[in-house]
Amino acid sequence: xxxxxxxxxxxxxxxxxxxxxxxxxxxxxxxxxxxxxxxxxxxxxxxxxxxxxxxxxxxxxxxxxxxxxxxxxxxxxxxxxxxxxxxxxxxxxxxxxxxxxxxxxxxxxxxxxxxxxxxxxxxxxxxxxxxxxxxxxx
Amino acid sequence: xxxxxxxxxxxxxxxxxxxxxxxxxxxxxxxxxxxxxxxxxxxxxxxxxxxxxxxxxxxxxxxxxxxxxxxxxxxxxxxxxxxxxxxxxxxxxxxxxxxxxxxxxxxxxxxxxxxxxxxxxxxxxxxxxxxxxxxxxx
DNA sequence: ATCTGTGCAAATAGTTTGCATCCTC
DNA sequence: GAGGATGCAAACTATTTGCACAGAT
Numbered sequence: 543x544x545x546x547x548x549x550x551x552x553x554x555x556x557x558x559x560x561x562x563x564x565x566x567x568x569x570x571x572x573x574x575x576x577x578x579x580x581x582x583x584x585x586x587x588x589x590x591x592x593x594x595x596x597x598x599x600x601x602x603x604x605x606x607x608x609x610x611x612x613x614x615x616x617x618x619x620x621x622x623x624x625x626x627x628x629x630x631x632x633x634x635x636x637x638x639x640x641x642x643x644x645x646x647x648x649x650x651x652x653x654x655x656x657x658x659x660x661x662x663x664x665x666x667x668x669x670x671x672x673x674x675x676x677x678x679x680x
Numbered sequence: 681x682x683x684x685x686x687x688x689x690x691x692x693x694x695x696x697x698x699x700x701x702x703x704x705x706x707x708x709x710x711x712x713x714x715x716x717x718x719x720x721x722x723x724x725x726x727x728x729x730x731x732x733x734x735x736x737x738x739x740x741x742x743x744x745x746x747x748x749x750x751x752x753x754x755x756x757x758x759x760x761x762x763x764x765x766x767x768x769x770x771x772x773x774x775x776x777x778x779x780x781x782x783x784x785x786x787x788x789x790x791x792x793x794x795x796x797x798x799x800x801x802x803x804x805x806x807x808x809x810x811x812x813x814x815x816x817x818x
Numbered sequence: 819a820t821c822t823g824t825g826c827a828a829a830t831a832g833t834t835t836g837c838a839t840c841c842t843c
Numbered sequence: 844g845a846g847g848a849t850g851c852a853a854a855c856t857a858t859t860t861g862c863a864c865a866g867a868t
Contacts, residue, residue, distance in 0.1 A: 559842055561848045581832075590850035595833065597848095611749045615858090616832060631798045642796065647788040654782050655807060660769045662809035669793060671800035697867055699823045719857075728825035733858065735823095753833090754857060824865075835854070842847080 545621050546572035549606045556604060563593035568601070576641050577610045577618030577630070612639060612668055629666065633673035640673070683759050684710035687744045694742060701731035706739075714779050715748045715756030715768070750777060750806055767804065771811035778811070 546568050550560065558564075566587045571578070580598060584591045598619050601607035608622045612632045618639070627648075628641040647667065655662035684706050688698065696702075704725045709716070718736060722729045736757050739745035748756040750770045756777070765786075766779040785805065793800035 557847095559847055561841070563849060579832090591832095592834075592851080593849050609751065611751045613747065613749045613755075617751075631796060631800070633798070634801075640798070642792065644788065644792050647785070647792060650782065650785040650788045651805075651807065654780065654785060655809075658769060658780065658807075659812045660771070660778070660807065660809045661815055662769070662807045663772075664808040666804075666806045666808075667789075668804045669789065669796070669798065669800045670802040670804075671793075671798045674797045677799055697822055699866075701824060717857090729857095730826080730859075731824050820868090822865105822867080824863105826863095827861090829860070830858080831856100832858100833854105833856080836852090838849105838851095840847105840849070843845095 544572060545606075545623050549601065549604075549621075552604055552606060553600060556600075558600060561593075563587075563589035564597045564600075567594055567597040571601075571607060571619065571621045574620065576639050577612070577620040579614075579616035579618050581616055583619075610666060613670075629668065631669045631671070631673070633676055634670055635672055635676040638673045638676075642669075682710060683744075683761050687739065687742075687759075690742055690744060691738060694738075696738060699731075701725075701727035702735045702738075705732055705735040709739075709745060709757065709759045712758065714777050715750070715758040717752075717754035717756050719754055721757075748804065751808075767806065769807045769809070769811070771814055772808055773810055773814040776811045776814075780807075 549568050549572070550565075553564070554560065566589050567583060570583060570587060580591070580594055583594050587594065598607060602609055602619070606622060607619050610618045610620060610630065612618060612630055614637060628643040629647070631640040631642055632638070651665050687706050687710070691702070692698065704727050705721060708721060708725060718729070718732050721732050725732065736745060740747055740757070744760060745757050746760040748758060748768065750756060750768060752775060766781040767785070769778040769780055770776070789803050793803075
């Protein structure tokens, strides 16, 4: 079952109704590889901005989507499927966003989570620098 | 030499002039333990909001201050002294921000930085969950 | 004396909300 | 047919910019 189908089902079970805007947002998120801002979605979809934000909020609350804050002006949103857990590399120059995953990093975070007094249930890691194309050849 | 003195000096050397707003922002950042939002500073200082933002921008560009984006509405700013490198725990419920540091985590990040094609020069880690006081005993 | 820092107010950008209408169940 | 979903426009919040003036060098 695709993530999009899973998402539709979970929303239905949560008592939400289906509509055109929601369907479009879910389909788009289902095919994107990495985070997308709400405004980017607005540009690409034939749906009202408000409906996009409302759908994203529902998806986030059900744990279907993760909001990722890489420091730009707009927040990014990406689907959250357990097997695809990853973090982000951000180019300071062009803003390029690239995903990466690393087991050692996850282990270190788990260790910290167990040692702190906080009840940790999530984490974000962002590495910043220059992407290959912005590394000046001069 | 305190961080505040060092910051003033570096700004002077960069050609900026000293003024009341800048001094206040630097003094406040010098005494705070963790990140503070620009609006919080505005509330606490007798300085114009615009000047606060302008000072923060200068400080950030000189590497004296780090902007930290923990996902709330406003961005946080905290002084950046090499010996005090740390990351953040954020309470989902009350927004409490707590710093932590971990050598294993840093090692894992260094390893990733060396292995990627990006030229990595910085990173942020945010752990999310519930702080001790928000962990409901009921 | 010059030229930058400051602070007010207006402008912007992202996000949220109010409300009339459309569509799903 | 009832009630939630949608989309427009207005409201809001954080941040930036324009400009006149005060203050630092």
